[in-house]
Amino acid sequence: MKVLKSQKEFEIRFSEVDSMGIVWHGSYSLYFEDAREQFGKEYNLGYLYIFEQGFYAPLVELHLEYKKPLKYKDKARIEIAYRHTDAAKLIFDYKIYSLPDNNIVATGYSIQVFLDKSFNLMWDLPPFIKEWRDTYLRDK
Amino acid sequence: MKVLKSQKEFEIRFSEVDSMGIVWHGSYSLYFEDAREQFGKEYNLGYLYIFEQGFYAPLVELHLEYKKPLKYKDKARIEIAYRHTDAAKLIFDYKIYSLPDNNIVATGYSIQVFLDKSFNLMWDLPPFIKEWRDTYLRDK
Amino acid sequence: MKVLKSQKEFEIRFSEVDSMGIVWHGSYSLYFEDAREQFGKEYNLGYLYIFEQGFYAPLVELHLEYKKPLKYKDKARIEIAYRHTDAAKLIFDYKIYSLPDNNIVATGYSIQVFLDKSFNLMWDLPPFIKEWRDTYLRDK
Amino acid sequence: MKVLKSQKEFEIRFSEVDSMGIVWHGSYSLYFEDAREQFGKEYNLGYLYIFEQGFYAPLVELHLEYKKPLKYKDKARIEIAYRHTDAAKLIFDYKIYSLPDNNIVATGYSIQVFLDKSFNLMWDLPPFIKEWRDTYLRDK
Numbered sequence: 001m002k003v004l005k006s007q008k009e010f011e012i013r014f015s016e017v018d019s020m021g022i023v024w025h026g027s028y029s030l031y032f033e034d035a036r037e038q039f040g041k042e043y044n045l046g047y048l049y050i051f052e053q054g055f056y057a058p059l060v061e062l063h064l065e066y067k068k069p070l071k072y073k074d075k076a077r078i079e080i081a082y083r084h085t086d087a088a089k090l091i092f093d094y095k096i097y098s099l100p101d102n103n104i105v106a107t108g109y110s111i112q113v114f115l116d117k118s119f120n121l122m123w124d125l126p127p128f129i130k131e132w133r134d135t136y137l138r139d140k
Numbered sequence: 141m142k143v144l145k146s147q148k149e150f151e152i153r154f155s156e157v158d159s160m161g162i163v164w165h166g167s168y169s170l171y172f173e174d175a176r177e178q179f180g181k182e183y184n185l186g187y188l189y190i191f192e193q194g195f196y197a198p199l200v201e202l203h204l205e206y207k208k209p210l211k212y213k214d215k216a217r218i219e220i221a222y223r224h225t226d227a228a229k230l231i232f233d234y235k236i237y238s239l240p241d242n243n244i245v246a247t248g249y250s251i252q253v254f255l256d257k258s259f260n261l262m263w264d265l266p267p268f269i270k271e272w273r274d275t276y277l278r279d280k
Numbered sequence: 281m282k283v284l285k286s287q288k289e290f291e292i293r294f295s296e297v298d299s300m301g302i303v304w305h306g307s308y309s310l311y312f313e314d315a316r317e318q319f320g321k322e323y324n325l326g327y328l329y330i331f332e333q334g335f336y337a338p339l340v341e342l343h344l345e346y347k348k349p350l351k352y353k354d355k356a357r358i359e360i361a362y363r364h365t366d367a368a369k370l371i372f373d374y375k376i377y378s379l380p381d382n383n384i385v386a387t388g389y390s391i392q393v394f395l396d397k398s399f400n401l402m403w404d405l406p407p408f409i410k411e412w413r414d415t416y417l418r419d420k
Numbered sequence: 421m422k423v424l425k426s427q428k429e430f431e432i433r434f435s436e437v438d439s440m441g442i443v444w445h446g447s448y449s450l451y452f453e454d455a456r457e458q459f460g461k462e463y464n465l466g467y468l469y470i471f472e473q474g475f476y477a478p479l480v481e482l483h484l485e486y487k488k489p490l491k492y493k494d495k496a497r498i499e500i501a502y503r504h505t506d507a508a509k510l511i512f513d514y515k516i517y518s519l520p521d522n523n524i525v526a527t528g529y530s531i532q533v534f535l536d537k538s539f540n541l542m543w544d545l546p547p548f549i550k551e552w553r554d555t556y557l558r559d560k
Contacts, residue, residue: 014457017158019161026310029305033433033434058300058349063342072159073468153317165449202486206480294444306435
C-alpha cells in the first residue's frame with residue numbers, strides 16, 4: 001500500500017503566541033487543520049468534496065504532544081500522513097518540525113468519522129471513500 | 141424613546157492575551173459579540189431569533205478604539221447600547237470598563253444589516269424588527 | 281487521597297461554531313483551559329500563582345474525544361479532575377456534559393510540566409507544588 | 421512622497437467561517453494583522469524590529485467595513501498601504517479583494533501608537549521611526 005503524505009511550511013503569526021512568548025497550545029489544532037486542507041487539496045479529499053458527496057467528516061479524536069516551543073516569526077513545517085484503517089474512519093498522523101533545523105516540535109493524530117447530512121453516523125464506508133482508497137492507495 | 145442597554149462582566153482569559161502580556165486587539169470583537177448576545181437575551185433579539193424570522197444580520201461595519209490595555213485575569217465590564225436609526229440597520233455602541241476602577245478601556249460601535257436566507261439585502265425594515273421596535277422602544 | 285474537582289457551566293458562543301453549525305473541534309481546547317482556570321481559582325493553582333513561584337506550566341500533551349456535537353446557544357458543563365502522579369507533572373481529566381440532559385459530549389486529559397523562567401525543564405517537583413500537594417491532597 | 425504598499429494572497433480556512441457559511445467578522449482583524457506582517461517584512465518594520473528598538477506599537481483604533489461575504493476556500497488578496505501622518509503614529513489602510521474577480525470584499529484602517537517598554541506613550545516620534553521614514557518615504 002502506498003504511503004500518502006503532504007507537507008506545508010508556515011510562519012508563526014503574532015496572534016498565535018501567548019503571554020509566555022510561545023505558540024499557544026490551542027493554535028496547534030489549527031495547524032493540523034491546515035495540514036488536512038493541504039492533504040485534501042493534493043489527494044482530492046477536501047471538506048468541500050466530502051460535503052458534496054453528501055457527508056460530513058467531523059473529528060472524534062484529537063491527540064497532541066508538544067516537544068519544543070515555537071515562537072513568533074519562527075518558521076515551521078508540518079507533515080501529515082494518512083494512516084490506513086479498515087474502519088469507516090479517516091486517521092491522520094502529524095509531525096511539526098521547526099525550520100531550518102528540522103527538530104521535532106510537536107506530534108499528534110486525528111480521527112474522523114463520516115456523518116450523513118442528517119448527522120447519522122456511517123458504520124460502513126461511504127462508497128466515495130471506497131473509490132478514493134482504490135484510486136490513491138492501491139499500488140499500481 | 142427609551143434607551144436600551146445591557147451589560148456583562150467578564151474576566152480576561154489566558155488565550156486572549158498576546159506576547160506583550162495584554163489582550164490581543166482582535167479579542168475585542170469577541171467581547172462585542174458577547175455583549176450583543178447579552179443584549180439579544182435581555183431584549184429578545186438574539187441571532188437565533190432573527191434567524192427564525194427568516195433573516196441574517198451580518199456586520200457591515202465595526203469600529204474599535206483602544207484606550208487602555210487589559211491584562212490576563214483582569215476583570216472588566218462591557219456595556220452595550222442600542223442606537224436608534226430609521227434605516228434597516230441595527231447599530232450598537234459599546235464601552236468596556238476595567239473593574240473595579242471603572243476606567244474606560246475601549247469603545248466602539250457596530251452596524252448590522254438584514255439579509256434574507258438567499259443573502260439578499262433588505263432595504264426595508266423586516267416586519268419583525270418593526271414590531272420589535274414598537275415593543276421595546278416606545279415609551280408607554 | 282482526596283479527589284480534587286471543579287466544574288463550570290458555559291454557553292456556546294456564536295464565534296465557536298463552524299459552518300456545520302456545531303462547535304469547531306479546536307474550541308474545546310479553550311473550554312479545557314477555562315476549566316483549568318476554574319480549578320486554579322478554587323485550589324489556588326492558577327497560572328499567575330505558578331508564575332509568581334518562578335515557573336511556567338506549559339502543556340506537553342492534550343487529548344480530546346468528541347462524543348456528541350454542541351450547537352450555538354447550547355448550555356454545557358465542564359468537569360475537571362486532578363489526576364495524581366508522583367512525577368513532576370500536572371495531569372487533569374475533563375468531561376463536558378450537555379445541559380440540561382447531562383449527556384457526555386466530550387472527554388479528554390492534559391499533561392503539564394514545569395519550566396523555570398529560563399525554560400529549563402524541572403525533573404524534580406518544584407517545592408511550591410510539594411507544598412500544594414501537602415495542603416490539598418492529604419486526608420486530614 | 422512615495423506610496424508604500426504591500427499585498428498578500430490567502431485562502432479562507434475552515435476555522436474562519438461561521439455557521440452562516442461565511443467568514444466570521446472577527447477573522448478580518450487577523451487578515452489585517454497578516455497584512456501588517458507582510459508590510460513589515462517588505463519595508464523592515466516588523467513587530468520584532470520595533471520591539472528590538474525598544475518599543476511596542478499597539479493598535480489604538482481599528483475600523484472595518486464589510487462589503488461582500490467570503491466563503492470557505494475562497495481566494496482573496498489583501499492590500500495594505502501606509503498612510504502618512506506627522507503624528508507619532510502608524511496608520512495603515514486595507515482593502516481585501518475576492519479572487520479571481522477582484523471585487524472589493526472589505527476595507528478598513530488601523531492606527532498604532534508607540535509605547536516604550538514601560539508602557540509609556542511616546543508623544544514624539546521615536547528616532548528609529550524618523551530614520552525609517554527618511555529611508556522609505558523620501559523621493560530620491
